[in-house]
Amino acid sequence: MQPHAFRPHDLLFLRLPDRFDAGGAWPDWLDIAWLLRAPLVVRRDVASGSRVPVGARGITRSQRCKGHVQRAAVTRCVTPEMLAHVPVPPDCTLPPLLALAALAPQLDALGVAWGPAGGAGFQLASGLTALRQDSDLDLLVRAPSPLSGQVIDRLLALQQGASCRIDLQVDTGWGGFALAELARGGRVLLKTAHGPLLVADPWRHAEAA
Template sequence: MSPHDLLWVAPGAIRLNGPWPEWADAAWQRSAPVVVRREAVAGGVIPVGLRGAARSQRVKGYVAADAVTRRMAPESLAEGSATVDGNLPALAALALLAPAFNATGMAWGPTGGVGYFLACGLPVLRADSDLDVVVRAPQPLTACQAAVLDGIQAAPGAACRIDIQVDTGHGAFAFAEWRRGGRVLLKTNTGPQLCADPWADTV
């Protein structure tokens, strides 16, 4: 499992550290996948996030790996993104920018509200939603790939904010922050780390 993967799990499989939220009723749980998040945990356990329709409805939890009944990675949601039909700015931006993401030659996929909506159809998107995308880059970006991502980040035809996260395999960072130069905040399973080279073996 990788961060941002969407998982459907067996009933009652989600374990929370705190009280169960009222919005996560049985009907919501039947339709709503959980999102894999970053945290170092014991083997056989997956750290996940449970989300509701509102931004404030987010809780952290855990599921056993053997309770997962279905998995959907962001990369699978990228297929057909250029033909996504929707009247919300984030969906329109995805359809507009999908060919450019494909042109990088890297695996990529929508995450956040857009990815969640495409995976399950639940009403989590709003007119002011961002387009969040993860790009898989186990090797440092080439000058050409970085230039394409620059163009995507500043796409004049996109009517919403574009947030590109670059996943190196052992952490992820914001492309816009890396492009500004200097150290970047790399999100890892053991917490955020400031590093000069996010692809370094030791950070």
């Protein structure tokens, strides 16, 4: 696993779960038994050396814990792109996973690198319950180059008529933003490792940086 391989939204499984550094005591809901099954989520932050900025999550929205982990403690990395075509169980009734299965062929047809993130990605990667009937479907599109207007329009159209609310995030490689903000016009909130920035063009800002 190369040092540059980990990107925001990637899921990291640990072979040394006790190496998760939260900067202090772990919250009550988090323990080694959980981290042996649940992956950490790579987050946007500045880290030095072999430290990777990550976050642990539990089964409820309130169960979140930021921290870092050494690369040597990671045994497996699962990317959103790897989860794009994980089969949904035939008896599944969760709207986010049903929407994911329905949208996958249309997303593939756009020729973009994409995959489920958030609770859907976490549940597909680990088998642990993270979604509810009213959960959103978080989708990630990797776009180091600007998306064409046609692709943006088609991505936005996919959000209409879905069986749940869809939160579509775009990762430029330098930062991430919500596609819906770009569609509204004006400046976009770009989340970077150095903090959030309001920019007119998220791709042009990355080139300048």
